[in-house]
Amino acid sequence: MKITNICCIGAGYVGGPTMAVIAKQCPDIKITIVDINEARIAAWNSNNFNELPVFEPGLADIIKETRERNLYFSTDIDKAIDNADMIFISVNTPTKTYGKGKGMAADLKYIEICARQIAKVAKQNKIVVEKSTLPVRTASAIKSILDNTGNGVQFQILSNPEFLAEGTAVQDLLNPDRVLIGGDASVKEGMVAIQALVDIYSNWVPKEKILTTNVWSSELSKLTANAFLAQRVSSINAMSEICEKTGADINEVSKAIGMDSRIGSKFLNASVGFGGSCFQKDILNLVYIAKSYDLNEVANYWEQVILMNEHQKNRFSDNIVNTLYNTVSGKKITFLGWAFKKDTNDTRESAAIKVADNLLNEQAKIAVYDPKVSEKRIYADLDDLSTRSSDENKNLLTINKDPYKACENSHAIAILTEWDAFKNYDWKRIYKNMQKPAFVFDGRGILDKKELEEIGFTFYKIGSGK
Numbered sequence: 120m121k122i123t124n125i126c127c128i129g130a131g132y133v134g135g136p137t138m139a140v141i142a143k144q145c146p147d148i149k150i151t152i153v154d155i156n157e158a159r160i161a162a163w164n165s166n167n168f169n170e171l172p173v174f175e176p177g178l179a180d181i182i183k184e185t186r187e188r189n190l191y192f193s194t195d196i197d198k199a200i201d202n203a204d205m206i207f208i209s210v211n212t213p214t215k216t217y218g219k220g221k222g223m224a225a226d227l228k229y230i231e232i233c234a235r236q237i238a239k240v241a242k243q244n245k246i247v248v249e250k251s252t253l254p255v256r257t258a259s260a261i262k263s264i265l266d267n268t269g270n271g272v273q274f275q276i277l278s279n280p281e282f283l284a285e286g287t288a289v290q291d292l293l294n295p296d297r298v299l300i301g302g303d304a305s306v307k308e309g310m311v312a313i314q315a316l317v318d319i320y321s322n323w324v325p326k327e328k329i330l331t332t333n334v335w336s337s338e339l340s341k342l343t344a345n346a347f348l349a350q351r352v353s354s355i356n357a358m359s360e361i362c363e364k365t366g367a368d369i370n371e372v373s374k375a376i377g378m379d380s381r382i383g384s385k386f387l388n389a390s391v392g393f394g395g396s397c398f399q400k401d402i403l404n405l406v407y408i409a410k411s412y413d414l415n416e417v418a419n420y421w422e423q424v425i426l427m428n429e430h431q432k433n434r435f436s437d438n439i440v441n442t443l444y445n446t447v448s449g450k451k452i453t454f455l456g457w458a459f460k461k462d463t464n465d466t467r468e469s470a471a472i473k474v475a476d477n478l479l480n481e482q483a484k485i486a487v488y489d490p491k492v493s494e495k496r497i498y499a500d501l502d503d504l505s506t507r508s509s510d511e512n513k514n515l516l517t518i519n520k521d522p523y524k525a526c527e528n529s530h531a532i533a534i535l536t537e538w539d540a541f542k543n544y545d546w547k548r549i550y551k552n553m554q555k556p557a558f559v560f561d562g563r564g565i566l567d568k569k570e571l572e573e574i575g576f577t578f579y580k581i582g583s584g585k
């Protein structure tokens with residue numbers, strides 16, 4: 120079966136880049152990305168390519184190449200479903216904020232709405248692909264909705280989780296470590312559906328990197344991959360605290376263990392804590408699944424990864440307060456970076472938010488500079504916490520478009536995101552215009568301790584002992 124028309128529901132950080140890359144690599148497939156968010160669709164259709172809703176290196180060029188050729192953005196969801204042979208569901212699956220499983224389970228309401236809409240509209244057989252990250256066995260719920268509310272047409276459900284990381288989405292999509300496709304290979308229609316998706320990826324992904332499994336293994340592999348990655352960050356962060364007490368250096372430890380080919384060198388950077396929309400949500404989801412099967416030891420084991428991450432963020436802000444003579448009240452503290460990692464404008468669960476909230480509770484005055492995050496986003500992140508009123512947040516926190524201005528008269532600078540540009544700042548100029556003693560708290564380990572200390576800074580680097 121050859122797919123010629125794809126619909127993707129959800130034009131977010133995953134739907135946008137993944138479909139743009141499929142459109143680039145498969146010019147003969149027509150792809151329509153739909154969303155209920157009209158502003159988002161308008162931004163994807165904007166002729167100002169600097170204002171696309173998702174910033175990813177290389178993405179704007181692909182959108183320029185493919186948009187209106189074989190890639191379309193629309194709010195007409197029914198029409199796109201009706202025309203498609205294959206429908207990707209790429210909507211958000213946040214942590215539940217209400218009812219049973221509140222604060223832990225994945226909220227599947229958006230997935231269910233999609234399934235019901237597909238069932239209502241479809242007049243021909245369709246392949247439905249789970250692109251969103253979902254609890255293991257969600258496919259059976261989707262199938263039940265489709266089969267019981269549809270127009271008697273046949274649906275095949277595939278799981279095709281996405282492993283891209285933000286900031287490197289385009290490269291990850293063009294050269295994936297693997298593509299995972301879960302399907303029901305026990306029936307002929309299932310085999311045909313799996314093959315149809317394999318054929319799409321085969322246009323640019325080597326065959327040996329396309330892995331097919333049963334649906335449940337595919338769904339669970341996605342949660343497992345994120346849990347392992349987050350666990351690595353929490354493990355190295357736990358060691359960073361021991362380093363600070365003992366005089367060991369976390370970079371040296373990371374290098375030493377990373378050279379063991381069984382451990383590997385990637386993903387061993389100590390930090391102020393992991394953020395991003397998925398690590399915490401997916402581990403909580405895993406913990407909830409384990410608990411629902413009464414696997415309490417398993418649940419407790421994975422929960423520690425999150426608890427360690429919370430601790431890392433809190434100890435970073437505590438250290439700032441302690442070092443600044445136990446009070447930051449009325450003191451200006453500059454945040455360099457607000458995004459949860461470099462090369463993205465995404466701030467979801469960014470460590471900066473928690474660190475800022477802690478310091479604002481101590482009545483600090485914060486000035487933020489981030490090269491990609493909008494002012495509106497930063498205030499919304501703080502307001503969403505409901506710790507204080509929106510007016511108070513605006514009063515206590517200011518946002519600068521110029522990093523040097525942001526640092527003027529500051530008592531301390533905290534590095535929250537590892538933007539490359541921060542390394543090349545004129546740190547002598549920054550030092551000159553700060554309050555003395557001038558402190559730098561490097562939560563990303565990107566600055567050179569010796570160089571900054573020579574300038575005169577009192578310098579703290581995560582995971583670096585005295």
Ligand code: NAD
Nearest residue numbers: 129130131132133154155156209210211212229251252281
């Ligand atoms: P997102 O919030 O950026 O985008 C989701 C979009 O879906 C939103 O624009 C929303 O308006 C839209 N939507 C919700 N319900 C809809 C409906 N019924 N009809 C039409 N549109 C609807 O989310 P995201 O970051 O793209 O993540 C999507 C999924 O992919 C999640 O399950 C996430 O866990 C997973 N994932 C994310 C990443 C990542 O890097 N962000 C990576 C891998 C997997």
Ligand code: UGA
Nearest residue numbers: 281282283284285352386387388390393394395397459460
């Ligand atoms: C992560 C995974 O890497 C992707 O494979 C997955 O598809 C995605 O989650 C998802 O499911 O959403 P992402 O969150 O975009 O991708 O970014 P990462 O590079 O994984 O970084 C996550 C967080 O960990 C960031 O805050 C980053 O700064 C932090 N981190 C990462 C560290 O503190 N140290 C490291 O060594 C690596």
